[in-house]
Amino acid sequence: MxxxxxxxxxxxxxxxxxxxxxxxxxxxxxxxxxxxxxxxxxxxxxxxxxxxxxxxxxxxxxxxxxxxxxxxxxxxxxSLIGNTVLVEGSSTYLAATETEGESAAYFAVELPVGADNLKVNIKDSSGKVVKTMTVTNQQAGISQLGWNGYGDDGSKLADGRYTIEATATTANTTVAANTLSYEQVMSVSTGSDGVKLNLSNLASITTDKIKQIY
CATH class of the missing domain: 1.20.58 (Methane Monooxygenase Hydroxylase; Chain G, domain 1)
Structure with a gap:
């Protein structure tokens, strides 16, 4: 060519x-x-x-x-194909873990400044909040969080993809809170807009959008 x-x-x-x-x-x-x-x-x-x-x-x-x-x-x-990367995203995937067999979902929240309270709502495919998590005294940076798949009503929820939303406050003042998703790199593509990583959530990103690699 x-x-x-x-x-x-x-x-x-x-x-x-x-x-x-x-x-x-x-x-x-x-x-x-x-x-x-x-x-x-x-x-x-x-x-x-x-x-x-x-x-x-x-x-x-x-x-x-x-x-x-x-x-x-x-x-x-x-070389990243098959690896898990942490990127900006508003979803998490609930699935059985290889070690324990119990279902779990992992995600993260990035805070530009520290927060007294960090609140995360987890929603199902219909948009209903099924779980609310609250964490206190979070420092600036990336906070890694996990969910065991149980809803606020104590029921075990089905495996699958869920939406995550985060809000944070310090001294009753709202501060920025960006949700991050763990996704697998499925393939790589090239085009007029450069090299893109195609992820398991069907999103395509450039390599500079990666926060962490596992």
Missing amino acids: NGSSSSSTASSISETQDRFMKLLITQMKNQDPLNPMDNAEVTSQMAQLSTVTGIEKMNASLSAFISSMQATQALQAS
Whole structure:
């Protein structure tokens, strides 16, 4: 693909040069003998050709560099396939753990400043709050939390994906609280917008959005 692109670019540059030279020769053939083109004008037009050609070559080199960088980034990102990453997200997945067999769900909340109280509502697929968790005296940064799958009414809830919402307060003043999800990297894709990681929650993110890798 890169070879084809380079060939096409070289052809474009050559065609530009040919068109310019033909135009210049035509001008010189049809010039007014009483008012011929002077050397300065010819030099100016040749300089224009040099500038256009240089820009096209620079663009070709830049395109090749970007393609090479994307290929390198995609190769590096592919090493994350199968790994769990912590990213911005508003859901968690309740499932049986490998070690204990009991269901559990894990997620996190990021606080830019400390909070006296952190409240997390967990909702089912219908939007109903099934569990409310409250944690006190949380420091700034990422707070990792877990849920055993039991609702506020004491019932064991079905495995599956649940929505999480977080609110935090300090001295009765609301502070920012961003929910984070643990998701598995399923595949890597490349496109005009760069390299993307395709996650288990069906979201696609760039690698700079990853908070932690497991």
